[in-house]
Amino acid sequence: MKRNDIAFWIGAVVFLAAVLVMTQVVANQYPFFAGYVILQSIALAVAWSILGGYAGYVNFGTSAFYGVGVYASVFMVSAFGAPLPLQILTGAAVGALMGLALGLLTLRMQGIFFSIATIALTIVIETTITNWRYVGGAAGIQIQRPAVTSPFDSYVQMLFFVQAVLVVLAVAISRYIQNSWIGRGLQALRDDELAAECSGVPTLRLKLLACVISGALMCAIGAPAAMYLQYADPGSAFNLNYSVTTLAMSLIGGTAHWAGPIIGAILLGTTQQVLTVTISSEVNLLVLGLMLVLFVVGAPEGIVGLINKLRGHRKEGEI
Amino acid sequence: MFSLDLLLDAVVIGVLLGCFYGAVSLGLSVSFGLLDVPHVAHPAFLVLASYAVYFLNENYAVDPLVAGLLITPIFFLLGLAAYRLYYETFEKRGSDASVRGIAFFFGIAFIIEVLIILQFGVDQRSVTASYIGKAWRLSDIRVPYRLLVAFAVATALTMLLTLYLSRTFMGRAIRAVAQDQEALRLMGANPIKVKQWAFGIATAVLGIAGALLIIVAPVDPTLDRAYIGRTFCVVVMAGLGSLGGTLVAAIILGVAESIVLTLFGASWAPAISFAMLLGILAVRPQGLFGRRS
Numbered sequence: 001m002k003r004n005d006i007a008f009w010i011g012a013v014v015f016l017a018a019v020l021v022m023t024q025v026v027a028n029q030y031p032f033f034a035g036y037v038i039l040q041s042i043a044l045a046v047a048w049s050i051l052g053g054y055a056g057y058v059n060f061g062t063s064a065f066y067g068v069g070v071y072a073s074v075f076m077v078s079a080f081g082a083p084l085p086l087q088i089l090t091g092a093a094v095g096a097l098m099g100l101a102l103g104l105l106t107l108r109m110q111g112i113f114f115s116i117a118t119i120a121l122t123i124v125i126e127t128t129i130t131n132w133r134y135v136g137g138a139a140g141i142q143i144q145r146p147a148v149t150s151p152f153d154s155y156v157q158m159l160f161f162v163q164a165v166l167v168v169l170a171v172a173i174s175r176y177i178q179n180s181w182i183g184r185g186l187q188a189l190r191d192d193e194l195a196a197e198c199s200g201v202p203t204l205r206l207k208l209l210a211c212v213i214s215g216a217l218m219c220a221i222g223a224p225a226a227m228y229l230q231y232a233d234p235g236s237a238f239n240l241n242y243s244v245t246t247l248a249m250s251l252i253g254g255t256a257h258w259a260g261p262i263i264g265a266i267l268l269g270t271t272q273q274v275l276t277v278t279i280s281s282e283v284n285l286l287v288l289g290l291m292l293v294l295f296v297v298g299a300p301e302g303i304v305g306l307i308n309k310l311r312g313h314r315k316e317g318e319i
Numbered sequence: 320m321f322s323l324d325l326l327l328d329a330v331v332i333g334v335l336l337g338c339f340y341g342a343v344s345l346g347l348s349v350s351f352g353l354l355d356v357p358h359v360a361h362p363a364f365l366v367l368a369s370y371a372v373y374f375l376n377e378n379y380a381v382d383p384l385v386a387g388l389l390i391t392p393i394f395f396l397l398g399l400a401a402y403r404l405y406y407e408t409f410e411k412r413g414s415d416a417s418v419r420g421i422a423f424f425f426g427i428a429f430i431i432e433v434l435i436i437l438q439f440g441v442d443q444r445s446v447t448a449s450y451i452g453k454a455w456r457l458s459d460i461r462v463p464y465r466l467l468v469a470f471a472v473a474t475a476l477t478m479l480l481t482l483y484l485s486r487t488f489m490g491r492a493i494r495a496v497a498q499d500q501e502a503l504r505l506m507g508a509n510p511i512k513v514k515q516w517a518f519g520i521a522t523a524v525l526g527i528a529g530a531l532l533i534i535v536a537p538v539d540p541t542l543d544r545a546y547i548g549r550t551f552c553v554v555v556m557a558g559l560g561s562l563g564g565t566l567v568a569a570i571i572l573g574v575a576e577s578i579v580l581t582l583f584g585a586s587w588a589p590a591i592s593f594a595m596l597l598g599i600l601a602v603r604p605q606g607l608f609g610r611r612s
Contacts, residue, residue: 045448058421105601112357115421116551118598120593123548127590240544244429251422286433292426296419297408 008175009254012168019164023157032160036228038182038269039163040221044242045249045261046170047217051210052247053255054183057110061102061118062246064125065095065215067238069222074135074232077143084162084227092216099215103208119240126238140233143226149301155200159228163221170217177213186210241285245272248292254302263303328460329581330574335462335470339535341566342473343528343546344553345480349521349549352560353497353597354407354514357421362546363428364522368394369444369538370435384472387530391523398522401427402515411465425474428543432601435540445537446586469531476527481562483520493517497560548592556599558606568607 023032035252044062052059068296071092076082076090102121106114130138145155152158177183188196189203226232245268253264270287275284343365350358368390375386409420445451450464484490492513496503500510532538554573557564576591599606 056418058418060425106599108604109600111418112351112359112421113555113600113604115357115359115425116358116547116555119547120597120600123544123593124590124597128588131586244425247422247425251419282433282437286430286437289426289430289433293423293430296423296426297404300419 003197007133008172012172016168019161023152023161026293029154029156032154034273036156036160036163038266038273039160039167040225041245041249041269042262043163043167043170043221044218044246044266045253045265046167046174046212046258047221048246049255049258049261050174050177050217051214053250053261054177054186054190055207055210057106057207057210058115058247059118059214060115060240060243060247062218063121063213063238063240064118064122064241065098065218066096066222066225067122067129067234068094068240069219070226070232070237071129071135072219073223073226074141074143077226078135078141081146083146084158084224088162088166088220088223088228092220095219096212096216098219099211099213100208102215103211119243122238122243126210126234129238130234133168136232138234140231140235143230143232145227145230155227159224162224166217166221166224171258173213173217174261176289177210178258182206182209205207215228244292245288248288250302252291252302254304254306256301257304260302260304267303325581326578327579331460331462332466333574333577334570335466335573336535336577337570338473338477338566338571339466339469339531339569340549340553341569342469342476342531343525344550344565344569345416345477345562346524346528347523347550347554348557348560348562348565349480349484349493349524350518352557352562352565353493354517354521355497355559356402356518357424358500359421359547360428360431361525362543362550363431363530364394364397364525365532365546365550366538366540366543368525369433369533369542370439370529371526372530372533373439373444373446373538376448377444378389383448383530383534384468384527387527389526390529391526394526395519395523397572399515401522402518406511406515413589432540432543439540441540443537443539444533446533448534451534465534469535472527472531475523477562477566480520480524484562489507489513489516493520514558545589548589548596552596555596555604556606558608561606561608564606564608 026032030314044066048059048062051057072091072094073087075086082090102118105121106117109117148155148158152161177186185196185203185206186200187202188199189206193203222237225237249268250261250263251264252254252268253262254260268291272284272288275281275287295302301308343362346364347361350356350361368387371390371393372383372386375381375389376383381389395577405420405423409423431449452465454461455467456465457460482490484494492503492508493516496510496513496517503510503513532542541586549572553565556568556571572592572595575595576588579591580588
């Protein structure tokens with residue numbers, strides 16, 4: 001292992017330990033409710049940028065994957081009474097298949113066509129779920145939480161920890177991809193797909209791989225949300241707001257580095273929580289949209305890009 | 320129950336509805352089809368126009384169609400400004416910017432949606448006019464007047480825009496810039512000015528299209544999401560840049576929606592345009608009358 005790797009894994013273990021300690025020490029439930037949403041945003045943004053950032057395929061279908069994750073859980077619970085880990089695994093498996101389907105379906109599409117196709121996929125799946133009585137249809141469905149397992153005192157605390165594990169998993173995968181030949185291949189096809197293909201980059205396989213990994217992660221992240229809300233309905237599970245939020249977080253943080261989406265998600269996720277509580281959720285969405293447009297216009301490389309620029313300037317100054 | 324009468328009814332309504340879909344897609348047919356701008360915010364501008372019409376109708380009792388005409392110049396200017404901003408920040412910088420261009424328009428659409436919610440609330444809004452709420456009977460088929468008005472205006476609008484693009488100097492310049500921007504530059508014309516003008520026209524048309532939208536049915540702030548599917552389905556099915564094809568594609572979509580609605584119920588309606596769009600993208604991405612092979 002390189003020094004960077006060791007530092008990363010120590011950081012991950014410290015993070016998980018801190019989360020675990022927090023669930024044991026903090027008695028107030030609110031931080032876990034709010035924290036869960038922020039962790040979920042981070043994980044979604046990181047998963048999104050595997051396809052959207054490295055490969056440059058703008059996926060508006062985050063809500064499709066997230067919603068399918070939620071409903072995979074709903075189905076597993078109402079059909080088999082499956083425990084949480086199995087729900088998440090099912091979500092990941094369904095998400096991988098869906099990612100593969102999206103990849104195959106959109107092999108010939110680039111740019112705007114790909115993006116529109118992902119929106120289309122979202123609406124088609126949402127409508128199908130709406131018309132599927134077994135999982136509640138348009139009215140939604142209530143879900144009973146099972147008893148919580150020790151060492152956790154409440155189910156929300158456990159979900160908080162589980163989501164933290166998912167964050168570490170997503171970040172580790174994203175980081176591995178960036179530093180391996182996969183990430184370099186994806187970046188090559190992002191810059192020029194034809195040139196990449198001609199230079200021997202297996203663009204087809206790489207795109208499919210990115211779709212599958214990104215899709216599996218997003219579905220797995222959505223899976224615990226069924227238990228978190230104890231309720232699921234198509235309108236909110238497939239809400240396009242997830243797509244916009246995830247897109248905004250990744251682009252504002254910067255997609256060139258795996259840390260970008262994390263920075264963006266923490267920043268925006270926290271701001272959102274504060275704004276929703278103090279003013280209103282509409283104002284919160286307005287701020288989100290404005291920041292997305294501002295960053296896309298003014299700082300296309302995101303916060304990571306701004307930091308790199310500052311560093312670059314300092315170096316020039318030193319020389 | 321399935322019957323021939325019901326089917327005929329569905330087809331007639333579908334054709335009328337289709338012409339209306341054609342009218343709301345015209346702007347996109349120019350901005351996306353001819354100019355290659357990834358204008359995801361087109362349906363959001365459409366809904367914005369509907370709310371402007373609603374505002375004029377509610378407060379000053381202006382007829383919705385007149386209101387649509389009144390806001391056209393404002394939307395023209397809005398289009399000029401939007402294209403300028405898009406060109407300066409994305410198109411000028413080259414291919415890598417296209418990814419962010421999509422995100423840009425998506426963000427704009429989102430902002431418009433939230434602003435409408437903040438101003439008008441999330442409730443449905445509708446307009447009042449003498450032709451809304453009544454129906455015309457032709458033996459067994461019952462056709463609402465509002466749909467007939469929308470049909471007539473939509474057809475006229477499509478013909479006018481087609482004539483504009485084929486007969487006038489500026490219209491021909493717009494089609495020329497769509498074919499070969501560099502050639503236009505070599506002729507000593509400024510392609511950016513032509514494209515900006517075209518984008519202005521595309522947005523201006525939305526003023527009237529927005530009036531039709533709120534005449535046909537009540538609108539709510541998130542209606543633009545459904546129309547992303549309808550407008551892009553129509554434009555992609557027609558084949559990018561084919562204005563005549565737009566009308567044919569729109570009628571196909573309208574009839575398909577109307578038949579599915581009659582046979583399977585309203586809960587499947589939102590998915591039809593998106594499913595057709597996915598199918599076309601997968602099978603025949605150049606559309607029915609596409610300019611690309």
